[in-house]
Amino acid sequence: xxxxxxxxxxxxxxxxxxxxxxxxxxxxxxxxxxxxxxxxxxxxxxxxxxxxxxxxxxxxxxxxxxxxxxxxxxxxxxxxxxxxxxxxxxxxxxxxxxxxxxxxxxxxxxxxxxxxxxxxxxxxxxxxxxxxxxxxxxxxxxxxxxxxxxxxxxxxxxxxxxxxxxxxxxxxxxxxxxxxxxxxxxxxxxxxxxxxxxxxxxxxxxxxxxxxxxxxxxxxxxxxxxxxxxxxxxxxx
Amino acid sequence: xxxxxxxxxxxxxxxxxxxxxxxxxxxxxxxxxxxxxxxxxxxxxxxxxxxxxxxxxxxxxxxxxxxxxxxxxxxxxxxxxxxxxxxxxxxxxxxxxxxxxxxxxxxxxxxxxxxxxxxxxxxxxxxxxxxxxxxxxxxxxxxxxxxxxxxxxxxxxxxxxxxxxxxxxxxxxxxxxxxxxxxxxxxxxxxxxxxxxxxxxxxxxxxxxxxxxxxxxxxxxxxxxxxxxxxxxxxxxxxxxxxxxxxxxxxxxxxxxxxxxxxxxxxxxxxxxxxxxxxxxxxxxxxxxxxxxxxxxxxxxxxxx
Numbered sequence: 001x002x003x004x005x006x007x008x009x010x011x012x013x014x015x016x017x018x019x020x021x022x023x024x025x026x027x028x029x030x031x032x033x034x035x036x037x038x039x040x041x042x043x044x045x046x047x048x049x050x051x052x053x054x055x056x057x058x059x060x061x062x063x064x065x066x067x068x069x070x071x072x073x074x075x076x077x078x079x080x081x082x083x084x085x086x087x088x089x090x091x092x093x094x095x096x097x098x099x100x101x102x103x104x105x106x107x108x109x110x111x112x113x114x115x116x117x118x119x120x121x122x123x124x125x126x127x128x129x130x131x132x133x134x135x136x137x138x139x140x141x142x143x144x145x146x147x148x149x150x151x152x153x154x155x156x157x158x159x160x161x162x163x164x165x166x167x168x169x170x171x172x173x174x175x176x177x178x179x180x181x182x183x184x185x186x187x188x189x190x191x192x193x194x195x196x197x198x199x200x201x202x203x204x205x206x207x208x209x210x211x212x213x214x215x216x217x218x219x220x221x222x223x224x225x226x227x228x229x230x231x232x233x234x235x236x237x
Numbered sequence: 238x239x240x241x242x243x244x245x246x247x248x249x250x251x252x253x254x255x256x257x258x259x260x261x262x263x264x265x266x267x268x269x270x271x272x273x274x275x276x277x278x279x280x281x282x283x284x285x286x287x288x289x290x291x292x293x294x295x296x297x298x299x300x301x302x303x304x305x306x307x308x309x310x311x312x313x314x315x316x317x318x319x320x321x322x323x324x325x326x327x328x329x330x331x332x333x334x335x336x337x338x339x340x341x342x343x344x345x346x347x348x349x350x351x352x353x354x355x356x357x358x359x360x361x362x363x364x365x366x367x368x369x370x371x372x373x374x375x376x377x378x379x380x381x382x383x384x385x386x387x388x389x390x391x392x393x394x395x396x397x398x399x400x401x402x403x404x405x406x407x408x409x410x411x412x413x414x415x416x417x418x419x420x421x422x423x424x425x426x427x428x429x430x431x432x433x434x435x436x437x438x439x440x441x442x443x444x445x446x447x448x449x450x451x452x453x454x455x456x457x458x459x460x461x462x463x464x465x466x467x468x469x470x471x472x473x474x475x476x477x478x479x480x481x482x483x484x485x486x487x488x489x490x491x492x493x494x495x496x497x498x499x500x501x502x503x504x505x506x507x508x509x510x511x512x513x514x515x516x517x518x519x520x521x522x523x524x525x526x527x528x529x530x531x532x533x534x535x536x537x538x539x540x541x542x
Contacts, residue, residue, distance in 0.1 A: 051435055077437035089432040091425045101418060102425045103436040154437055 003062075004029045004158055004189050005050070010059035012042075012049045019045045021213040022059065027158070032190040034204035034221070036197070036235060042213040043193035044086055047160045050191075051083045052076045063158065080108065082156030086163045086193075088147040092136025096127055099135050099146055103153040112155075120149040123179055141172035145179070158189045165196045177202055197235070201225065209234045245512045253390040254511065260387055262507030263500065264396040267403030268458045270499035272476055273483040274410065274492055275454035281427045281490030282447045285338060285349050289356035291477025292364075293326050293452045297459020298468035299364055300325040302373040315378035319460050326456025327449040334448040339441060357473060365470060372469035375460075399461055406454070407496055414492070423447055427490065479506075482521055486528050488538020498536065 005027040012020040019042050027033045037043050048054040050061050052073040061069045068076050077083065091099050100117055107114035121128040124145045130138065138146060144164055151159060164180075165173045173196070180203055184190065194200040200207065201221050209217040209224065211234050217224060224230055248254055276290045300322040308314040333356060341349055377395050384391040414420035425433045426443055434440045459472070466472070483502050487494025502521040509517040534540045 053431055053435060073431070073434040074437050074439050077435055083435040085432065085435075089429050091428045091432075093424055093428065094421060098421050098424075102421050102433065102438070105437050150436065 002029050003027065004064060005191065006062040007050065008060045010046065010049055010061065011057045012045050012054050013057055014045070014054070019213050020049065023210065023213065023215055025208050025215055025218060027189055027191055030187045030189055031206065032184055032192060032204045034200040034207045035191065035193045035210055036195070036200060036207055037210040038195070038235070041210045043210055044162055046210065047083070047162050047191065047193055051081065051160060077154060078105065080155060080157040082151030082154050082159045084147045084151050084159065084161045084164065086166065088143045090135040090138065090143045090146055092134060094135055095132050096135060096138070096146055097131045099150050100153050103150045105154040107155045115152045115155050120152055123182060124149050141168050141176070144168060145176065156188070158191065161190060161192045163193055163195065165194065165199045173199060197225070248511050252388070256388045256390045257392065258507045258511060259504060260392050261396065262504035264399045265507065266499045266503035267399045268462050269479055269483055269503050270403055270496050271406060271454045271458035273480040273487070273499055274495040275451035276480050277484050277490055277492065277495045279448055279451040282423060283338070283342060283444050285342070285353065286346070288350065288353040288477060289333070289360060290451070290455050290480065291473035292357050292360035293330060293455035294459040294476050295364060295468070295472040296329060296360065297322050297326050297456035298375070298463040298472060299368050299373060300456065301375045301460035301463040302368070302468050305375055319457060322460035323453040323457040326459070327453035330452025331445055331449040334445050338448070339444070361470065361473060368468070370470060372467035374467050375463035377464040395464065402461060406457070410492060482525050484535070485525050486536060488535025490539070491535065491537035494535055494537030
């Protein structure tokens with residue numbers, strides 16, 4: 001399996017305080033990798049650093065054959081990385097359709113079927129009747145699905161998903177899980193940040209555990225779940 | 238008490254005077270709307286309160302003078318001049334945005350205010366160097382000379398053009414912002430520039446484009462007002478105060494607010510000119526004070542979280 005994303009020794013700061021202390025991991029093409037960790041462990045910052053929203057102070061990020069370290073976010077997005085932030089950031093004054101439209105990017109000439117509103121609505125059926133509603137009037141679960149749908153409109157090769165299950169009702173999480181599994185079947189590579197172990201387990205091929213800005217474990221979910229000590233030390237509150 | 242009302246408001250029984258004041262109020266509302274909507278547009282996206290916006294209006298008037306001279310009587314020169322003067326101001330705004338403002342979007346607002354205030358002082362001196370301290374006349378186009386009768390009151394024909402242009406520009410802005418992808422990008426940028434950037438939009442370039450459009454609106458207003466008032470120093474200061482009153486009343490960032498507040502302020506000013514000639518803006522300031530007390534985010538603005 002060829003590596004689609006290689007993160008090496010990533011260090012990042014918020015103001016004076018260091019959040020990431022040399023984060024390294026790789027994601028293979030078509031793989032789903034879960035980044036697990038408690039609140040404040042550095043999951044969000046890792047995703048933001050990859051996306052160029054928090055410029056890394058040290059380390060390297062390689063996407064495909066391109067070094068994207070420190071590039072502006074819009075250039076990184078145009079290389080086909082889709083970003084779904086933790087707080088979703090739906091544009092509240094734009095309709096659902098308009099939210100999708102601002103993220104539209106022409107597909108790369110690699111023969112894959114391009115994402116359109118129609119295809120997005122096939123995957124997220126509950127959004128279809130809401131196309132003309134303002135983003136700000138949607139429920140939390142609907143906004144989460146719109147945020148994912150919007151990222152897909154850029155025809156990404158890699159999707160960065162920051163805690164999609166956070167704050168959603170179990171039934172909504174279940175629906176979203178099925179939708180994400182269908183996305184995975186299309187061969188989309190996903191970097192998922194999560195605290196919800198059950199959710200992450202169903203979706204991911206491999207996991208990394210991040211603790212205080214460092215990767216403390218990388219391997220299979222089964223091994224992590226089986227290993228009581230690991231789980232206690234890094235995940236349970 | 239009765240005497241006070243008779244002195245200051247007795248003229249309201251004179252139908253032709255009231256019509257004239259209302260009509261000229263509506264006409265000057267159009268200039269105010271063009272300036273205030275540009276100011277509001279720029280603030281909505283970049284959060285920059287641009288004091289130099291009045292200077293752009295003044296430069297629009299001076300550029301009008303220069304372009305009319307350069308065009309030297311070519312057919313339709315007035316219309317060509319309007320376009321060229323707006324583009325010249327757009328270019329001036331674009332250069333200032335790229336060279337200076339772009340560097341301070343993340344700075345403390347006080348630095349942004351100081352910088353745009355520095356522009357006011359610089360541009361006012363540059364205008365004096367380029368065009369001198371005396372007013373520059375811009376001729377009215379032949380076709381728009383003379384007057385028409387509104388309810389029996391003669392009214393300059395040129396002002397009708399101004400009113401029509403105000404409506405057309407307002408309509409065009411609505412179409413651009415609600416019916417084009419560029420407009421959708423601008424509305425999205427008002428909420429989160431980071432998110433829009435992470436979706437692949439070159440946000441700094443979009444900001445420059447927005448700044449240029451806002452500047453062009455001020456330039457167009459200046460070019461259109463030039464045939465009425467002559468281009469002269471001081472135009473910048475007087476319009477920027479009125480424009481700020483408009484955006485405070487209407488709500489910064491709201492087009493509808495800018496349109497309605499422009500009408501309100503300009504009409505109040507036109508009526509105030511007759512009632513209280515020495516303090517013609519007093520009614521508009523009273524409205525602004527009331528709005529600031531009860532609805533500080535403006536009539537159509539959005540409350541900041």
